[in-house]
Amino acid sequence: MDLFDYMRANTMEKESPLASRMRPTTLDEVVGQKHIIGKDKLLYRAIKADKLGSVIFYGPPGTGKTTLAKVIANTTSARFEQINATVAGKKDMEEIVKNAKDSIGMYGQKTILFVDEIHRFNKSQQDYLLPFVEDGTITLIGATTENPYFEVNNALLSRSRIFELKPLEKQDIRELVMRAVYDTEKGMGTYSADITDEAADFLADVANGDARAALNAVELGILTTDKSDDGKIHITIDVAAECIQKRVVRYDHDGDNHYDTISAFIKSMRGSDPDAAVYYLARMLYAGEDVKFIARRIMICASEDVGNADPNALVVAVSAAQAVERIGMPESQIILSQAAAYVATAPKSNAAYMGIAKAMKTVADTRTMPVPAHLQDRHYKGAEKLGHGLGYKYAHDYPNHYVTQQYLPDGMEGMRFYEPSENGYEKKIREHMEFIKREAGETE
Numbered sequence: 001m002d003l004f005d006y007m008r009a010n011t012m013e014k015e016s017p018l019a020s021r022m023r024p025t026t027l028d029e030v031v032g033q034k035h036i037i038g039k040d041k042l043l044y045r046a047i048k049a050d051k052l053g054s055v056i057f058y059g060p061p062g063t064g065k066t067t068l069a070k071v072i073a074n075t076t077s078a079r080f081e082q083i084n085a086t087v088a089g090k091k092d093m094e095e096i097v098k099n100a101k102d103s104i105g106m107y108g109q110k111t112i113l114f115v116d117e118i119h120r121f122n123k124s125q126q127d128y129l130l131p132f133v134e135d136g137t138i139t140l141i142g143a144t145t146e147n148p149y150f151e152v153n154n155a156l157l158s159r160s161r162i163f164e165l166k167p168l169e170k171q172d173i174r175e176l177v178m179r180a181v182y183d184t185e186k187g188m189g190t191y192s193a194d195i196t197d198e199a200a201d202f203l204a205d206v207a208n209g210d211a212r213a214a215l216n217a218v219e220l221g222i223l224t225t226d227k228s229d230d231g232k233i234h235i236t237i238d239v240a241a242e243c244i245q246k247r248v249v250r251y252d253h254d255g256d257n258h259y260d261t262i263s264a265f266i267k268s269m270r271g272s273d274p275d276a277a278v279y280y281l282a283r284m285l286y287a288g289e290d291v292k293f294i295a296r297r298i299m300i301c302a303s304e305d306v307g308n309a310d311p312n313a314l315v316v317a318v319s320a321a322q323a324v325e326r327i328g329m330p331e332s333q334i335i336l337s338q339a340a341a342y343v344a345t346a347p348k349s350n351a352a353y354m355g356i357a358k359a360m361k362t363v364a365d366t367r368t369m370p371v372p373a374h375l376q377d378r379h380y381k382g383a384e385k386l387g388h389g390l391g392y393k394y395a396h397d398y399p400n401h402y403v404t405q406q407y408l409p410d411g412m413e414g415m416r417f418y419e420p421s422e423n424g425y426e427k428k429i430r431e432h433m434e435f436i437k438r439e440a441g442e443t444e
Helices: 003-015 042-048 065-075 090-106 123-134 154-158 170-182 197-206 211-224 237-244 258-270 274-286 291-309 312-327 332-345 351-366 424-439
Strands: 055-058 079-084 111-116 138-144 161-164 193-195 233-235
Touching: 042 065, 055 065, 065 079, 065 111, 065 138, 079 090, 090 111, 090 123, 090 138, 123 138, 123 154, 170 193, 170 197, 170 211, 197 211, 197 237, 211 233, 211 237, 233 237, 258 274, 258 291, 258 332, 274 291, 274 332, 291 312, 291 332, 291 351, 291 424, 312 332
Parallel strands: 055 138, 055 161, 079 111, 111 138, 193 233
Antiparallel strands: none
């Protein structure tokens, strides 16, 4: 690097966004995500020991996926390459693979490839990487905001360990905000700024786990606020609210925040009180809460608390979520009100929620029990010789399209996971299941 390259790099670093400058360079500087990088956790030990295998970081924006990749880059003795799947093509990957082969062949040095937004790669692009991940030419680090089980090829998934990053806690965001304001090396400390506790708490609260959003607001506030007579830039709650584009709703007596309000909103829908549900919806909308976040909570409630007592509740909630994305505010408040009122007044059942919770625990406790032979796929070559699919009874060949046969694995016969309630449509489901079993000669 010559003098001009050094000056250019130094200038770019100083002028880069605050969120970028504040990125940790070591594991000990990372805030949050202790469930995967606590000192007793596998990922922490693997990074420290420079023994990292291929991994995929999955989580919402601003939770530290790229940050962890940068920390690994600063920690590892391997070559570190980075590409973004939105702009990288096959030629870019071919060049990286060639350099990786040269590096390991000439110097015995491995290559770590960080692919940001890996879900944007199509199947052929992901398939191209597979053999080089498999033979160790490259160690893959993928980052995605989308569920990797849907967006990443199974072959790559099977050769990678998945780590889910959670939205940062309020105290984590607050710590980053304070660092950003007062740190003189990476932060804005040279600007002689300060921030009130109320403003720091507000940013930590409304950032909703997204560190980047809070840091962007800090940077904007400091760069656009004039100094006061005392020579300082004061970041108040009003400045913070303007910079993060969220209304401030002050609760002078009870210390409410948006977590309490969303909790009350959900519990009001669950408790079948449409008036309270619409009231808390209005409070969130007035405070500038993300309408997509509200729509997601309504969808969850429609499934968790209404379920099959009224299957249309989920249809209404999903339709509302789609409409909100297409229409925007202020009309979206009408759509959200309709959906919240529908879910609140619908008959309630948590049978689906309880069923999957029990089933997940059973799977975790027993692992994967063999699928009964008669339920196994009989269409592939050699299946018949193995007895797969033999003896299966096709339900539509029998009265009421129901026939008694074993569906659960051996040793689990008779276990109940989904038990319809007596409410709404689930009462009809229960009656229907009792009827067809009775007609088939089964006893409850």
